[in-house]
Amino acid sequence: MVNWLSAGFCIRSAFHPSQTISKKLMENTSQQQEEEKEFLAAYDEHSASLFRFLTMKIADREVARDLTQETFTRAWDFRQGGGVIRDWKPFLFRTAYNLVVDVYRKKRSVSLDHLVDDQGFSVSDDNADEKRTVANAEMSRVRKGIDQLDETYRDIILLRYTEDLPPKEIARITGLSENVVSVRIHRGIEKLKVILGPDQK
């Protein structure tokens, strides 16, 4: 009898950790599913703007698409390694920005306006009001003007006005101080006005 009890104790001892493992495995699987869901939701929400930013920055549709994908895989790698992403948008933009700066060093060789015309980019339809007030010719002129901006200003202008990011977020993405970003936004706009002509003053 004693032996049976003893055996029972041993079996319980042996099975107890496995039950803990089973519970943990299920928790992990559930957590994994939640993480995947959150990640894909971030993709659905931010991939378009990331692609747009990357396209504007490097003027190459195919590379921009690849870099968009790479940005998300790096974000996942960061999560997978135990990193915490509290706010996806600035994190993704910062990742994309670093990716271009550190990895993809090729300079823009195609003008933005040329790219839009030649590679079939369509102007989004979700800005009907703006489209009514800005004729196609004027948009082309603005794109050429943005092209002429120094990269120092262009990136920040695009992040501020195309992506609607506040200076604080732009500062985090670019690694600059918020003051420097604010100054560059102001100066960039002034330079763009000069490029576009006196009627923009």
Place this chain on the structure above:
Amino acid sequence: MKLLNFFKQDDREIAAKIRAATKVRMDDAARERTRALLSEYVKMRPVRVVEPAPVPGPLSGVSAFFMRHSMPAFAAVFVLIIGGGTAAAAEGALPGDVLYPIKVHVNEEMRATLATSAKAKADWQVSRAERRLEEAATLALAGKLDDATRAELDTNLDAHVKIADENRKQLEDENEAADASEVDTNIHAVLIARENILDGKLAAKAKAAARLETATFMMSARAVSAELNDGKASEGDEAESKGHRTAAKARIQAAKKFLNRLPVRLSDDARIQVETRLKEAAEAFSSGEVDVSEGNKVEASSHFDSALESATKIEAIVSVSTDTEDTEGAEDTSDEEGSGDDSGSGSSGGGGGGINPGL
């Protein structure tokens, strides 16, 4: 205040023009394709759940024996019940993690059974040995490679090498001389890499060198690397070059994981040093891979040596930095609160300082 307001004023007209002129979008098909690829990617690389260190319980000898030896069987049962997701989740596990037995006793054993030829079996055993090295390097960076774990990993590595060597003999018996020779080289490479990663004395020497020179950021582990090379000429240049490649790869992967996770506090200087060394190592490694693909063995060897030298320094820098933190006390940790998230990690997570992710 006026100045701030001035900067905050947006020129609405020109802002609208910029917005309208730069609105472009990815076509829906490409967007869905990328989404599908990412969906597969996240399943292949599941998030690793960091478990607290297990506290040994008062198990009887019999119970401990039963637990130890029945773990693979339990693991197999759970994998069958819960599915492939768990097996995938176990892939990132380290010694001490709950899922580690599944990684070693289920995933790896299952994969071993899928290898049919002696060459494929040998290759997989060499890969398993490399995985043990990467685990050791990862734990070492986290300061968790104690003697017991080191010995366990070393024993497992020996077992993998032994099986690979049996497969090599089988290849020789089957007159597959070229394959047997390749396996032999790979085995020697793993053994050379083991000296770099699992040799505690070597790590201590590198640490001492780092301690001496860390202040000037000119720490050199060249002497340590040179010591590695002593007496290894007889094993052949190719094995040595491959060994350095294997060790560098394991250390680079470990450092990347370490930087992403940052389980211990590093000073800013140390972090910069680690990132710099990692970048150097990754770039030299990539150059070595290119040289290999182009058949430039001498250049490849040189690049792998450089990669290993830089990668070996990382552990020493981390070790010295964490030792320094320990001795300086914990009163200055308050400024770190909240900095372990995306705001502080975007650089490494994003772009990684130019580190080639495709190692």
